[in-house]
Each structure stands twice: as C-alpha cells, then as structure tokens.
Amino acid sequence: MSITLTEKAANYVKDYLARRGKGIGLRVGVKPSGCSGLSYVLEYADEIRPEDVVFESHGVTVVTDPKGLLHLDGSELDLVREGLNVGLKFNNPNVKDSCGCGESFTV
Numbered sequence: 001m002s003i004t005l006t007e008k009a010a011n012y013v014k015d016y017l018a019r020r021g022k023g024i025g026l027r028v029g030v031k032p033s034g035c036s037g038l039s040y041v042l043e044y045a046d047e048i049r050p051e052d053v054v055f056e057s058h059g060v061t062v063v064t065d066p067k068g069l070l071h072l073d074g075s076e077l078d079l080v081r082e083g084l085n086v087g088l089k090f091n092n093p094n095v096k097d098s099c100g101c102g103e104s105f106t107v
Contacts, residue, residue, distance in 0.1 A: 001073045002055050003028060003062050008079040009088055010058030022046060025061025028077070028090075029068035038071060040090050 005013065005026075017023045023044040033039035045063045048054060053069050055062040064072060075092040 001053075001069060002057075003064060003069070003072050003074075004055070004057040004076045005060055005062065006076060006078045007058050009077045010060045012079045012086075012088070013060045017044065020044065024048065025063055026077075027063045028072060028075075029064055030071045041068075042088060 013026050017025075023046050025045045027041075027043050027045035029041040030038045031041050045061070048061075048063060049065075051065055052063050053066060055064075071094060072090075072092060074094065075090050077088045077090055080087060080089045
C-alpha cells in the first residue's frame with residue numbers, strides 16, 4: 001500500500017514547505033462531498049497523529065489516515081500546469097466514476 005509523488009510534485013512540495021518555514025510533509029485524504037460521493041483533501045502536515053499511515057516519496061513525507069488510504073492506495077500526485085494555474089493532481093487508480101465538474105469521485 002502506498003501513495004506517491006512524482007519528482008516534480010515532490011520538488012514543488014519541498015519548495016513550498018521551505019518557504020512556509022514549518023511542516024513535516026503533505027497530508028492527503030478524502031471527505032464526503034459532491035455529487036459522486038468523495039472529494040480529495042490536500043494540506044500540509046505539521047504533525048503525525050497516532051493513527052496516521054506515513055510514506056516517503058522523493059524525500060517528501062506523505063501522511064494519511066487509514067480511511068483515506070482505503071480510497072487512495074496506489075495513487076500518485078503529479079504537478080500540473082493548466083493555463084496560469086499550477087497545482088497537485090491525484091492520479092488515483094481506484095476511481096470508478098467522477099462527476100462532470102471533476103470535483104468528486106466514487107471508488
């Protein structure tokens with residue numbers, strides 16, 4: 001079981017954490033939302049909680065909870081540029097369907 005980052009995504013996260021001046025890595029998860037049922041949660045992790053599952057990818061600590069891992073196992077986060085926007089995108093092999101606007105998914 002794992003959640004990984006591409007090298008580009010890892011460098012982006014490392015640069016952001018350095019500018020932020022704190023944080024141990026990236027926290028990923030899911031929450032109930034949208035018309036398809038689940039949406040991604042992505043934030044910077046300042047601590048590791050007792051229940052967390054921890055991975056390392058290209059020098060970045062990736063943290064999730066057991067519930068999130070059920071839906072995100074095998075996912076890879078990549079750095080994408082769309083026009084003037086830059087951000088992290090989930091490539092999740094567990095997704096069975098997503099809503100038309102792309103904000104939520106089902107597994």
